[in-house]
Amino acid sequence: MLTVSVKWQKKVFESIEVDTLQPPYVFKAQLYDLSGVPPERQKIMVKGGLLKDDADWSTLGLKNGQKLMMMGTADEILKAPENGPVFMEDLPEEEQAANLGYSAGLVNLGNTCYMNSTMQCLKSVPELKSELSNYQSARTKDVDQTSHMLTVATRELFSELDKSVKAVAPMPFWMVLQKKYPQFAQLHNGNHMQQDAEECWTQMLYTLSQSLKPPSPTEDPDAVKALFGLNLRSRLHCQESSEESSETESVFSLKCHISHEVNHLHEGLKHGLKGELEKTSPALGRTAVYIKESLIDSLPRYLTVQFVRFFWKRESNQKAKILRKVDYPLELDVYDLCSEDLRKKLKAPRQKLRDIEGQKLGLQASAKSSSKGDDVKMTDAEGSSNGSGELSSGDQPGGASSHMTGIYDLVSVLTHKGRSADSGHYVSWVKQESGKWVQYDDANTSLQREEDITKLSGGGDWHMAYIVMYKARLISM
């Protein structure tokens, strides 16, 4: 009879007697008593070999006091889960896109970055998308053929973008756009010319506003106008004759004029709302200089501001660019650009907004005093979720419950890089619903930091904002 010691995990079973006349299975049964590992799960290692159940002890050359090693557990045997995980790599493309959190880029078809960036910015307006999806595929009489085609193409493009991960080539849309607006089909040396994104933007909105008009010519303005349009009430004043007249007009965007004293968007807007024009004065019977001062009479859901960076330079015969740095905020308040009537209307909602914010701040302050660190972050998070809640509440346009406050949040920026409007490169930067900023540089998309967005204010050769779009902050009363 031999005695051996067996090492198992961290334990050592000392002096186990081995009956060398019995098959090793008996020995395993002994170990089963000690360790609780069933014999068939035991792996016993003897000098670089495994002990087989039917081995012959004598051939193993076992010595008295030899150390053996056992491997084995009584644990449950590992089973693969019934439904294995689904891997991103195996998913169809559209689901991958959904997981990415933002939609695909657009392929540049030859100097079409102005179009790509414009469409990416417009696509970021969910209300426009829903309006488009409601659009009848059959053409109605009051829309001309090309406008209809362009609208349909826009709808198709938007839905395609939402579905895919890889960059989309907007060929059909591009063809239709050229058809509708032949100026975009201009060729130079056999290539399509670079165009002004602002022109594309304006034309697109115009077309859409035409085609998305409700069929019955009711009082209701068309959808695009409801979303983007704003009314300006202007007072014309002739200094020579002290004549005064007023007029209202409806526009899709505000202009930010850049002169040497403009450093900030707000100043530029003010500047843009004041102007001089020459017109025939009935009193004087000749043309005279009138001063035109405009104020906003109604606010849009999406406020578009164009930086007037390009001007026609006669000497060089091209649209030259003003590189001046003009800062723009993430949060824009247009209250002092509004007319008296509008101000009155805004007063109550603004007060409420202020109250809510004050409350939040108060909460935060109390949270700060009571606990530190994490709690503050939590209230921050709450705050931001509240903010998005407000935005979503505004999803019913014209709903009785939500009111304009005159405060706007930045949602997309179209930038230009280069020295003239017809050259260089256009890129769009769009805020996603998740609150993240994405840069759409033709086919390439990349995540950006919010603080980098405000750095696109110009003053160098980097991308600088050309068209910015703000979304109204609504409040329910």
Added chain:
Amino acid sequence: MAPVPDPNSVGGGAKRDEATTKVPSKDSKKKDDKKEEDLSEEDLQLKQNLELYVERVQDPNPELQKAALESMRKEIRDSTSSMTSVPKPLKFLRPHYGVLKEFHVKMAESDLKKMLADILSVLALTMSAEGERESLNYRLTGSEVEIGSWGHEYVRNLAGEIAEEYTMRQGEESSIEDLMDLVQQIVSFHMKHNAETEAVDLLMDVEDLDLLLEHVDSTNFRRTCNYLTSAAKYLPGPDDMLVLDIAYMIYIKFAEYPNALQIALFLDNMQYVKQVFTSCTDLLKKKQFCYMIARQGITFVLDQDMVANEQDREALQDIVNNTKLSEGYLTLARDIEVMEAKTPEDIYKAHLLDGRVSSGASVDSARQNLSATFVNAFVNAGFGQDKLMTVPSDSTSGSAGNWLFKNKEHGKTSAAASLGMIQLWDVNTGLAQLDKYFHSSDNPVIAGALLGVGIVNCGIKDDCDPAFALLADYIDNEDSSVQIGAIMGLGIACAGSQKDQIRSRLSPILNDAKAPLDVIAFAALSLGMIYVGSCNEEVAQSIIFALMDRSEAELGEALTRFLPLGLGLLYLGKQESVEATAEVSKTFNEKIRKYCDMTLLSCAYAGTGNVLKVQDLLAQCGEHLEKGDIHQGPAVIGLAMVAMSEELGLDMEIRSLERVLQYGEPNIRRAVPLALGLLCISNPKVTVMDTLSRLSHDTDSEVAMAAIISLGLIGAGTNNARIAGMLRNLSSYYYKDASLLFCVRIAQGFVHMGKGLLTLNPFHSERLLLSPTALAGIVTLLHACLDMRSIILGKYHYVLYFLVLAMQPRMMLTVDENLKPISVPVRVGQAVDVVGQAGRPKTITGFQTHSTPVLLAAGERAELATEKYIPLSPILEGFVILKENPDYREE
């Protein structure tokens, strides 16, 4: 050492010739007149005296002659103690050198003639024309008085002339006996006067280092050996071996066994190792030796002669077998308080990259999960706990608890094997935890379990040999992935063991016509690891045949590169021994021939610093080849392998790689980052870091990937904040490119390897010793990285685990006489090169005092800050046994 060139250079020499041959006439007199005016009274007196002596020497009266010679000698001796300026007597005697020389020829043989010869010998120091060796000639005819009495400079000059004379006489094959007498005198003088380096230089010049043994004593042997070992790095073979042999003998002579053992290990001479054990009688010291052998990672079995007592032998063998490594490592981890498991997210630190990380995807990505598996494995390596693999799985719900199944197909292999990495070195627990995977029905999981067993056993030996026992049955499994798991596991677990048992199982696979290529490739690689540096003929034959059997198409496969690599590993560091095999490799198919050639060359001379081989390899890199040739990749890596042995060569290599980078073809550019990674492995040099950072944004994505992996390698186990920051930024830069992101993740895992307690550096013991298995592991990874897309980014990502061979704790752990850890204060600072410096210079600079266990960064050295204990090893790295100092008195 070559004779110091005369400061007067050529022009001066010509003028002096004139002075020596012609007796000073009008010219010099004029000069003298002028000079005399400037001389002080004392000097004038001296000058006149000397002139008088010169005249008297020529006097026929021997008495007068003798008196004059003696006075002259006295004057010279009094002034030659220092050589900051030409001593006055020598200066004043200059004009008379020719006269005295002529007179000496005329003199009859006598003591006086010898005396004059002595003086002429000294005068020749300043007067003799270059190459004349007059000083030596007069010395040989002189009276053979004590050589040192003429001062150091004289001796030094003589040594230089001897070296010249020796080479000349070797050419003429004439006797050198008279020279050797002089050498004896000079060496003994130098050795007594803190000039060991010069003594060694002289003996190397006259090729008789054995003489050194007679002259070293307890005061100077350390400095002597120190010089010998560092000089060895710059000597051409086989001189370097000879020099180290002498150093070994000196150490043995003075019973400085730890150092002797170090050199024995360097020479890879097991006879010497054995001799150290048999010569030493102190059991505790032998334990220390065992720790040193364990660190080198070689297989070594103690026998009766080395340790008589069986129980002691068992205890010592346990240390050699590294069974205590896990314990020591965990002691360190507890002391530094890094036991808490880290998740991959803790490493990625995505929250520091506001906004730019992709939104938390709700769907698992197999790629990202795989990278998380590796990061988790490397970061928690050896800690025995983590937050993915070792958490108790919630029954079989397959939800959060079961990370394994969050990996896809071959990904599961790596995931299962990662458990082995987490339990690294802790064989018992590791095997228990891996057991459950053995019963899986999923082949990739079984393969992972087998590989895991190999990883757990890496560097740990056991009598029961659990790795072989468990893995052997799977070598011939019908599923090739299981086969690979078993083969690779064996390669890792038994690296360097040269077990015939394994060879007899693996060799048939190599020559099995039906075996798939990947199995053959891994079998060759594993055999290379197991027989690393052994020059085993039979293994070499098997691999060569396997290479010859490959079809043209197979030779084009990415994995085929492991066959030449396996072959090369057999000759790792063995220099000329590779030549026969290299000849055979010339007959291979041309597709693989050059690749094989480069791999063999670079492996054989790895860690030797051989300048000629560096030139050979550089020449290969200079060629501009047609597309499709891949052999320049291993040539570039080979540059790093050869040059990595010592600091100077390393720095030169970094610079020449910059050149190669600028002028090389794309396939070279792709290998350069890897070479840099090898040169500075676990040693984040800022310049290299910057270069790699630049390359990580390269337009060639292969270059970028290699650079990213190398960033991980140079920072491996350091937690280097700068590299971590770079990688974090890269992770947001490349967040859309799954392949590059995978590389970034892996690199992040490397940088935080073992939570910063590990190193990958194959050099240890103050950069003297090179662990062959460690180098084999790294080189394998680098070769795999030469074709990243088909190997690491393909389905063979588990080759990353070969790095485990190089992973070692970068610690210094002090243990008492019972091998229990004790904490003592130590100073840790930058190591200073003290070779060839007199006295007892400080060996570290800019130190901080810590208490053990401590971490040692690259280039750092520790010294005990207390007199209470005496370390048993002069190299304070790894495990160090401390003995209480009997002379210590508490103050």
